[in-house]
Amino acid sequence: MAGHEPALELRPAAPEPPRLQRAEPLEGDAVRARQVQGEPEVGVAAFLDGIQESRVLAHWPGGVPVVHGTVAATIRRRRDRTLVAWRPEATRIERALFVPRAALGDIAWEALAAGCALRDTLESEDRGPWHPLDLTARALSAVQRRREAVEVQCAELWCAEGDGPLFVDGGIAGAGTAAHSPLAVGVVKSHRTLYVDGDTLPLVLGLGEGERTTLFTVTSPRRAPVASWYLRLRAPAAHDALWGLVRVEVALDGATTARADLVSRWLLAERAPVALPDPRWGAMAYGVRLTEEYLRAVTR
Amino acid sequence: MPIGRVVATERKPNTPHEFHFWTALDAPVGIGTIVRVEGPPTSDGRLVTVYGVVVEGFSYTDLQTPLHDVLGADGDPAGAMRAPTDRTEIRLYTAHALRHVPDEPLQPVPMGSVHLASDADVAVALRMDGYLREGQRTAIPVGVYRSGAMQSPIYLDADFLLGPEAAHLNISGVSGLATKTSAVEWLLGSIFAHFPAQKGSVAAVCFNVKGPDLCFLDQPAVRLDDADRALYEAMGVPAEPFRDVEYFAPWTARGHALATLRSNEALAHNVHPLSWGLREVLQFAEVLLNKDDVDAKADALIDFIRERVVNQEFSDSLLERAHTVRSFADLEQWFRELLRGMEGRNAETWRTHHVATIRKVRNRLTNISTRCRGLVTDDGTSNDLPFGAFRDRAVYVIDVASSEEDAQDLIFARVVSQLREQLERRTLGVDHVVVFVDELNKYAPSDGPDTYVRQMLLDIAERGRYLGLVLFAAQQFRSQVHRRVVGNCGTALFGRMDMDELATPGYATLAPATRVKLSTLDKGQLMVRHPHFAQPVFVRFPRPAVLSGREGMERYPAEPEPMLEVAVTRSLRALDPSVTLEWVKQAIVAAPEDDVLRARNRTLQARPEDVKAYFRAQFRGRALPEQVAVRPSALPLAGAGSDDPYSF
Numbered sequence: 001m002a003g004h005e006p007a008l009e010l011r012p013a014a015p016e017p018p019r020l021q022r023a024e025p026l027e028g029d030a031v032r033a034r035q036v037q038g039e040p041e042v043g044v045a046a047f048l049d050g051i052q053e054s055r056v057l058a059h060w061p062g063g064v065p066v067v068h069g070t071v072a073a074t075i076r077r078r079r080d081r082t083l084v085a086w087r088p089e090a091t092r093i094e095r096a097l098f099v100p101r102a103a104l105g106d107i108a109w110e111a112l113a114a115g116c117a118l119r120d121t122l123e124s125e126d127r128g129p130w131h132p133l134d135l136t137a138r139a140l141s142a143v144q145r146r147r148e149a150v151e152v153q154c155a156e157l158w159c160a161e162g163d164g165p166l167f168v169d170g171g172i173a174g175a176g177t178a179a180h181s182p183l184a185v186g187v188v189k190s191h192r193t194l195y196v197d198g199d200t201l202p203l204v205l206g207l208g209e210g211e212r213t214t215l216f217t218v219t220s221p222r223r224a225p226v227a228s229w230y231l232r233l234r235a236p237a238a239h240d241a242l243w244g245l246v247r248v249e250v251a252l253d254g255a256t257t258a259r260a261d262l263v264s265r266w267l268l269a270e271r272a273p274v275a276l277p278d279p280r281w282g283a284m285a286y287g288v289r290l291t292e293e294y295l296r297a298v299t300r
Numbered sequence: 301m302p303i304g305r306v307v308a309t310e311r312k313p314n315t316p317h318e319f320h321f322w323t324a325l326d327a328p329v330g331i332g333t334i335v336r337v338e339g340p341p342t343s344d345g346r347l348v349t350v351y352g353v354v355v356e357g358f359s360y361t362d363l364q365t366p367l368h369d370v371l372g373a374d375g376d377p378a379g380a381m382r383a384p385t386d387r388t389e390i391r392l393y394t395a396h397a398l399r400h401v402p403d404e405p406l407q408p409v410p411m412g413s414v415h416l417a418s419d420a421d422v423a424v425a426l427r428m429d430g431y432l433r434e435g436q437r438t439a440i441p442v443g444v445y446r447s448g449a450m451q452s453p454i455y456l457d458a459d460f461l462l463g464p465e466a467a468h469l470n471i472s473g474v475s476g477l478a479t480k481t482s483a484v485e486w487l488l489g490s491i492f493a494h495f496p497a498q499k500g501s502v503a504a505v506c507f508n509v510k511g512p513d514l515c516f517l518d519q520p521a522v523r524l525d526d527a528d529r530a531l532y533e534a535m536g537v538p539a540e541p542f543r544d545v546e547y548f549a550p551w552t553a554r555g556h557a558l559a560t561l562r563s564n565e566a567l568a569h570n571v572h573p574l575s576w577g578l579r580e581v582l583q584f585a586e587v588l589l590n591k592d593d594v595d596a597k598a599d600a601l602i603d604f605i606r607e608r609v610v611n612q613e614f615s616d617s618l619l620e621r622a623h624t625v626r627s628f629a630d631l632e633q634w635f636r637e638l639l640r641g642m643e644g645r646n647a648e649t650w651r652t653h654h655v656a657t658i659r660k661v662r663n664r665l666t667n668i669s670t671r672c673r674g675l676v677t678d679d680g681t682s683n684d685l686p687f688g689a690f691r692d693r694a695v696y697v698i699d700v701a702s703s704e705e706d707a708q709d710l711i712f713a714r715v716v717s718q719l720r721e722q723l724e725r726r727t728l729g730v731d732h733v734v735v736f737v738d739e740l741n742k743y744a745p746s747d748g749p750d751t752y753v754r755q756m757l758l759d760i761a762e763r764g765r766y767l768g769l770v771l772f773a774a775q776q777f778r779s780q781v782h783r784r785v786v787g788n789c790g791t792a793l794f795g796r797m798d799m800d801e802l803a804t805p806g807y808a809t810l811a812p813a814t815r816v817k818l819s820t821l822d823k824g825q826l827m828v829r830h831p832h833f834a835q836p837v838f839v840r841f842p843r844p845a846v847l848s849g850r851e852g853m854e855r856y857p858a859e860p861e862p863m864l865e866v867a868v869t870r871s872l873r874a875l876d877p878s879v880t881l882e883w884v885k886q887a888i889v890a891a892p893e894d895d896v897l898r899a900r901n902r903t904l905q906a907r908p909e910d911v912k913a914y915f916r917a918q919f920r921g922r923a924l925p926e927q928v929a930v931r932p933s934a935l936p937l938a939g940a941g942s943d944d945p946y947s948f
Contacts, residue, residue: 042384044384078384078385081383081384081385081386082385082386083385083388269384270384270385271372272372272373272379272380272382272383272384273368273369273372273373273380273383273385273387274368274369274371274372276363276364276368276371276372277364277368286372286383286385286387287384287385289362290362290385290388293362293388
């Protein structure tokens with residue numbers, strides 16, 4: 001099904017500009033650095049991750065890209081130091097053609113729909129003409145939204161029926177009901193948006209290994225507010241200042257200093273084994289890497 | 301329930317003969333495990349089943365380099381142990397196909413589910429089903445294949461072990477682990493228990509070449525445990541010693557006792573002397589004479605002596621009288637008179653034989669009785685194996701452990717020749733004979749001179765199966781044995797092997813893991829190759845149900861060579877329990893030791909009804925057999941009953 005062209009995710013894309021965004025302190029009156037109290041301890045019961053892959057299969061007349069996308073998410077539960085499938089419905093895999101219906105035309109849409117699942121990459125109010133690259137970018141966004149959607153389905157399932165903390169690769173603010181669950185712990189590895197202002201930036205970048213910031217609130221118009229903090233998993237040494245740094249998200253309700261320390265201890269415990277050879281190993285838990293590998297194995 | 305899945309990649313593809321599969325980490329699979337692969341139904345509805353044996357195992361994780369693990373543990377091994385998640389690990393096995401069902405078309409092994417082989421699977425996988433069928437059963441248990449809690453008896457096909465389809469068995473293994481001798485003892489017991497009646501009778505001739513290894517085959521083992529007994533029961537072999545065993549050994553150089561460690565009087569009842577006179581030895585003079593000795597001229601003279609001089613009256617103008625040469629002493633007398641006659645006439649040749657050749661042959665032949673003292677008698681008396689009266693399921697042990705190399709060679713050559721001749725004529729008494737020889741690398745080395753014994757072993761290996769003459773041979777280093785000998789052995793057993801030996805080309809076909817397993821086998825474990833088995837399999841066999849050599853020596857210590865009177869008393873008492881030491885002392889008083897021993901030997905050979913009278917008669921001159929009644933021999937000798945008192 002996949003074409004010979006590289007995955008869209010691997011193509012150079014116009015980068016989202018990095019930015020600083022001030023966050024409201026939740027633990028004290030200002031964001032500060034502090035040592036995580038206590039030794040690392042094992043607390044995470046399961047890992048949630050999702051993957052996506054999309055390729056342009058063909059170009060319809062008029063330069064309309066026909067993109068095949070695969071999205072998947074799963075929860076891998078830890079049992080006897082080994083990750084195993086939690087339950088069948090906690091592994092979700094979707095494959096579809098992502099095409100702009102308005103650009104394609106109804107006849108072509110119906111013809112394609114007879115053979116496979118289709119997803120429209122345009123909003124109902126979108127009107128052409130469209131730049132072909134814009135259509136490709138919209139397809140990629142649509143795939144990404146589906147990936148986030150299946151991740152949310154899995155997270156909500158765990159938070160409803162699972163037992164124990166769930167390590168979610170990425171934030172939980174957009175994870176529906178999971179954003180309010182005490183079971184979900186979101187771990188964000190990318191930092192294009194840093195939730196600091198100019199005064200606290202040096203403090204975050206200067207966190208030492210095993211140190212965290214105090215809690216602050218992350219809010220977004222279309223997402224649930226969550227409690228968050230930065231945690232330095234590994235000393236950056238010769239790497240850049242963001243290396244080994246994660247931002248943790250938990251439900252706002254119950255977000256106390258003690259809980260932040262407890263969750264931080266869980267995350268510090270997940271530093272071993274290292275997620276090498278993944279280049280993101282400085283901030284990536286091995287459980288996340290295994291979950292990702294599992295998804296790649298079952299989707300190929 | 302499947303325990304694995306067949307996998308194949310472009311780099312590691314499956315073939316019709318080799319496939320790969322993965323299992324759970326705790327699956328009961330190891331090197332040597334037999335598995336069954338069930339392939340998915342083909343488009344035409346066929347189900348393909350493939351049986352295989354695991355020959356290699358791999359384990360790896362997703363680590364790209366060990367350095368990553370060091371980094372993850374901050375250089376502290378204990379830190380790695382604290383990791384909350386173990387690295388993903390795989391158990392990947394390589395198996396060699398044993399059998400495809402159906403056989404055709406022979407295709408690469410399908411991507412099927414892998415199961416541990418059941419009892420029935422093992423029989424099919426090793427093609428034993430063909431000879432386990434009721435009514436056509438020719439199965440000989442060789443051991444059990446173990447997998448988890450399952451024990452499956454493994455059988456050899458008698459048609460391929462004892463002929464006529466194939467034959468012979470070779471066993472290799474390092475010394476000191478009691479594997480080679482134990483395996484042969486066990487297998488002989490198994491053969492005796494399971495050799496099918498319709499295939500006739502079978503006996504064994506074992507050459508004990510070192511220590512007391514085979515000296516107690518008729519005595520029960522003391523160390524059989526429940527596990528051993530369970531193995532015997534599983535394979536339907538009685539856990540008991542051999543019921544019918546006879547021992548043979550040459551005399552010691554002094555001649556007072558037999559040269560065997562089975563010298564305890566409690567076990568003397570079935571120990572017999574092995575001694576030969578001129579006639580028996582001259583047939584095999586080539587064994588003791590090297591090529592430099594026996595040139596064409598010498599060979600011609602030896603042939604002349606054998607055909608014209610020995611055992612018949614011979615007259616010649618050079619001789620002072622007619623000679624009837626029956627012993628080495630007679631031969632020496634004949635040579636002496638002949639050479640004297642030639643010197644008297646200043647003759648350089650006699651009947652085309654040059655005087656130098658005559659002197660050389662005299663020297664070499666008369667020397668034999670010295671070189672093989674104890675085995676070869678000067679006086680022509682002979683005690684031999686009961687050729688012509690071999691018994692079904694009997695074991696005849698020839699103890700040559702204390703004999704010189706020349707004597708060992710002579711014994712081997714003559715015994716095997718007799719077996720061969722009599723099997724050809726169907727006069728041996730049994731239809732099949734297993735000849736067990738240890739230290740085969742000594743008798744049939746891969747290099748070195750082409751000896752008579754090696755030629756004989758080659759002959760057995762290549763043609764013995766048609767006659768029922770089967771070679772069971774053992775050695776430490778198979779690579780040092782002549783290729784044609786081991787190559788003709790249909791069945792091969794391997795105990796624990798030396799790594800250096802395993803590095804030789806003969807083992808190149810084995811997978812590295814199989815070689816490593818061979819180098820670490822426990823006592824009681826064997827790897828078996830058999831014509832029906834597409835791949836070697838590992839089996840366990842029980843301890844032999846006979847007393848081991850070491851334990852036998854503790855229970856029945858060897859006795860020191862006795863004084864002459866005591867030795868004679870013991871020998872004669874075996875024929876007549878009323879013989880006492882006092883009687884012997886009186887009977888031999890003032891007689892030279894050589895005469896006493898000669899009298900004893902003649903009495904043992906004749907086995908007279910009146911032992912005392914016959915023995916005494918020896919000191920009054922040569923006794924004629926018709927003067928005394930001869931008792932029926934328990935071990936009748938070939939040709940006995942003729943007028944010739946030296947006949948046998």
